Amino acid sequence: MLRLLRDHGPASRADLARLSGLSKATVGTIVTGLQARGALAEAAATATAAAGRGRPSVPVAIDGAALVGLGIEVNVDYTAVTALDLAGRERWFEEVAHAGAPLSPQQVGDLARRHVVRLEEQGSEVLGLTVAVPGLVDREAGRVVRAPNLGWTDVDLPALLHQGLSPAVAVAVDNDANCAARAESLRGVAAGTRDLVYLTGTVGLGAGVVSRGAVLRGSRGFAGEVGHLRVGSAGRCGCGRTGCWEALAGQRALAAASGLEVAPGEDPVAFASRVAALPDAPRRLRPVCEAMSRGVLALTLGLDPAVVVLGGSFVPLGAVLVPALEEALNGAFTGGAAVALSTLGLHAASVGAALDALDDVYAGRRGL
Ligand SMILES: [Zn+2]
Numbered sequence: 001m002l003r004l005l006r007d008h009g010p011a012s013r014a015d016l017a018r019l020s021g022l023s024k025a026t027v028g029t030i031v032t033g034l035q036a037r038g039a040l041a042e043a044a045a046t047a048t049a050a051a052g053r054g055r056p057s058v059p060v061a062i063d064g065a066a067l068v069g070l071g072i073e074v075n076v077d078y079t080a081v082t083a084l085d086l087a088g089r090e091r092w093f094e095e096v097a098h099a100g101a102p103l104s105p106q107q108v109g110d111l112a113r114r115h116v117v118r119l120e121e122q123g124s125e126v127l128g129l130t131v132a133v134p135g136l137v138d139r140e141a142g143r144v145v146r147a148p149n150l151g152w153t154d155v156d157l158p159a160l161l162h163q164g165l166s167p168a169v170a171v172a173v174d175n176d177a178n179c180a181a182r183a184e185s186l187r188g189v190a191a192g193t194r195d196l197v198y199l200t201g202t203v204g205l206g207a208g209v210v211s212r213g214a215v216l217r218g219s220r221g222f223a224g225e226v227g228h229l230r231v232g233s234a235g236r237c238g239c240g241r242t243g244c245w246e247a248l249a250g251q252r253a254l255a256a257a258s259g260l261e262v263a264p265g266e267d268p269v270a271f272a273s274r275v276a277a278l279p280d281a282p283r284r285l286r287p288v289c290e291a292m293s294r295g296v297l298a299l300t301l302g303l304d305p306a307v308v309v310l311g312g313s314f315v316p317l318g319a320v321l322v323p324a325l326e327e328a329l330n331g332a333f334t335g336g337a338a339v340a341l342s343t344l345g346l347h348a349a350s351v352g353a354a355l356d357a358l359d360d361v362y363a364g365r366r367g368l
Contacts, residue, residue, distance in 0.1 A: 001016060001020065001027070001030050002034070002039065002040075002062060002086070002361065002362055003362050003363075003364070004016060004019050004020060004360060005040070005060065005062050006062060006088075008207070010043040010059040010060065010061035011059055012057035012058065012059050012060070013027050013028055013031055013057070013058075013060070014057055015057075015059075016031070016060075023236040025136050031060055034368065035060070037067075037368045038064060038065070038066050038067060038088055039062065039063060039064045039067060039368055040060045040061065040062060040063055040064075041060065041063035042058050042059070042060055042061075043058070043059045043060065043061040044059075046354075052317050054175070059200055061087075062086055062087045063086070063087065064085050064086020064087055064266060065085050065086075065087070065089070065091075065138060066085070066123055066124050066125060067085060067086040067124070067125055067127055067368070068083045068084060068085050068086070068091055068124045068125070068126055068136065068354075069083070069084050069085075069086075069126075069127055069128050069129075069354045069355065069356070069357030069358035070082075070083050070112070070116065070119065070128070070129045070130075070348060070353075070354060070357055071084070071125050071129075071130050071131075071132065071179070071348035071349075071350040071351060071352065071353025071354030071355070071356065071357055072081075072108070072111065072112060072115070072129070072130075072131045072132065072353060073131075073132040073133075073176055073179070073346075073350040073353060074102075074103055074108050074132070074133050074134075074150065074176075075102075075176065075202050075203070076102045076132060076134070076148075076149045076150065076202065076203040076204075076352065077097060077098060077099070077102070077203065077262075077265070077266070077267060077269075078095055078096060078097045078098065078120075078266070078267045078268075078346065079095070079098070079103065079108075079111065080093070080095045080096075080346050080347065080349065080350040081093065081094045081095075081096075081111075081115055081350055082095070082347065082350035082351050082353070082354045083115070083119060083124070083126075083354060084351070084354040084355065084358065085124075086127075086358065086361070087134075088122070088187075088353075088355070088358075090365065091124065092115075092119070093347065093350075095267070095346055097265045097266065097267050098265065099264035099265040100264075101151075102149070102150045102242050103150070103283065105144075105152060105155045105157055106160060108131060108157070108160070108161075109157075109160035109163060109164075111163050112129055112131065112161050112165075112363065113163075113164050113165060116129065116165055116169065124239075126169050126185040126361075126363075127169070127170065127357065127358060127361055127366075127368075128163060128169060128170040128171070128172070128356075128357030128358060128359075128360060129165075129169055129170070129171045129172070129349065129357055130171070130172045130173065130174055130179070130315060130353040130354070130356040131157060131161065131171075131172075131173050131174075131353065132173075132174055132175065132176040132178075132179040132180075132352065133147050133150065133152070133173060133174075133175065133176060133351040134147055134149055134150065134175070134176045134177075134202060134203075134204055134206060135147025135148065135149070135150065135175065136175070136221075136222050136225065137150065137173055137174055137177070137221060138176045138220065139173070139174055139217070139221045140171070140221070140255025141334060142156065142157065142158040142171075142172065142173055143155065143156055143157070143173075143254040144157050144160075144173060145222075148238050148239060149203050149204050149238060156172045157171075157173045158172070158173060162188050170357070170360050170366060172356060172357070174352075174353065174356060175208070175221075175224065176200065176202075176206065176285070176349040177198060177199075177200050177206035177207055177224050177349070177351030178207035178208045178215045178217070178224060178352070179208070179348075179349045179350075179351075179353045179356060180198050180200055180208055180263055180342075180344070180348035180351075180352050180356075181196065181197075181198035181207075181209060181210050181215060181224075181309075181319065181352070182208070182210065182215055182350040182352040182355060182356065183344055183347075183348045183349070183351040183352035183354075183355060184196065184208075184210075184309045184311070184342060184344065184348060185210040185213070186355065187344075187351070188309065188342055188343055188344045188348065189309060189340045189343045189344075190306075190307045190340055190342065192309035192310050193210070193306050193307050194211075194212055194213040194263060194305045194306075195210065195211055195212065195303075195304070195305050195306050195307075196209075196210050196305050196306060196308070196309055197209050197210075197296075197299050197300070197303060197307075197308045197309070197337075198308075198311055198342070198348075199226075199295075199296070199299075199308065199309070199310055199311065199314065200270065200311045200312040200314075200333055200348070200349070201249065201250060201251070201272070201310075201311070201312040201313035201314040202250075202251065202268045202312050202313060203250060203251045203252075203268060204227050204238070204246045204250050204251075205226070205227035205245055205246040205249055206224060206225065206226070206227050206249045207224040207225075207226045207227075207299065208224050209223060209224055209303060211303070216303075226245060226295060226298075226299060227244060227245055227246030227250070228241065228244045228246065229244070229245045229295055229298060230242075230243045230244060230245075231243065231244075231245045231248060231291045231294040231295050231298075232248045232290075232291055232294070232302070232323045234248075235247035235248045235253065243296040245291055245292075245294075248287065248288065248291035249273060249288050249291045249292050251268050251271065251272075251313065253287070253288055253291070254271065254272060254275050254285075254288065254313065254317075255271075257275075257284045257285055257287055257288055258274075258275040258281075258284050258285075259284075260274055260275060260276060267314040267346065268312055269312060269313055269315065269316060269345065269346060271313065272314070272315075272316040272317055273316040275316075275317065276316045276317050276319065276320070281317075281320055282320050285317065285321075287300050287322060288317075288321075289321060289324035289325075290324075292314075292321060292324065292325060293324055293325055293327075293328035294328075296308055296325050296328065296329065296339075297328050297329065297332055300329055300334070300336075300337050301330055301332060301333065301334060304334060304337075304340065305337050306337060307337060307338045307339075307340050308325070308337050308338070308339050308340070309340050309341070309342050310322070310325075310339065310340070310341050310342060311341075311342035311344070311345075311348050312342075312346065312348075314341075315342055315345065318341045322339050322341065325339045326339055353365060
């Protein structure tokens, strides 16, 4: 019923019966229960239904202002937190930059608990919590297999997240770029696009692929780790290899190309904005553009997306990057994909994580 209302907008009980194939009596019982739970509310009555004949048809709509999904993005030098209510409205956003060492898994658990408690004190009920991390995530097992930029190896994050939380709060962990790609396909610059590649630049570089409307995960959930695709012959990568895309277009490459240093506590977008403001930015960024062109071309040939969305630190570099990528893609054997700049900023991964946290409800895997 919630899924129907999300996808079709407000509808009368009669419409819901027709759309679901359930009897009007059953729909009435479900709607009454969801209303009592605060998930649905009656919308303004419309005059369309049988004026003068019996009861007017009062449409119901998703409300759920007090039922929220919490998404937390953990990155090397910042965390972003988004709470979305059941209707998808943003109830909270916070980005905190932190200098020094990345958060430990235990610190992420503490952070999550603080936010759950705060939301509960504000009268919200947290239905689910998804944490997005830059690294390899075994989603089924709920383990962060490897997040080199955070210094995490084989972490059972859900176990830490569950400590001190009600078992009713569903917890999950996912790759940050997968979360961001989802947010981009649903509400970003490429909203409604069923086939897109999202590339995020932070300290590292990752991709999320949406294919036919669903996140492409691969056999173990590791799809999208393109930051370690070899696109050059120089540049030492954090993974120990040379010539990785991440080493040639991530934050360290931007620092090397620009001669600028990342300030303590400066997030990757702020740093990239300073690089983009250099008068000779186009010249200095030439090697970065070259690495990006090689990588994006490989992805486009392999996946045939309609749109390549650039996010994170690539956004402020758009004036230089987009024309370079368009030129590379226009020469592609299969023809070009569009290139777009994300409008969600560092929001994207935490928004996608919050949407993921609400997924169990919408997929019918858990009741309210
Ligand atoms: Zn690498």
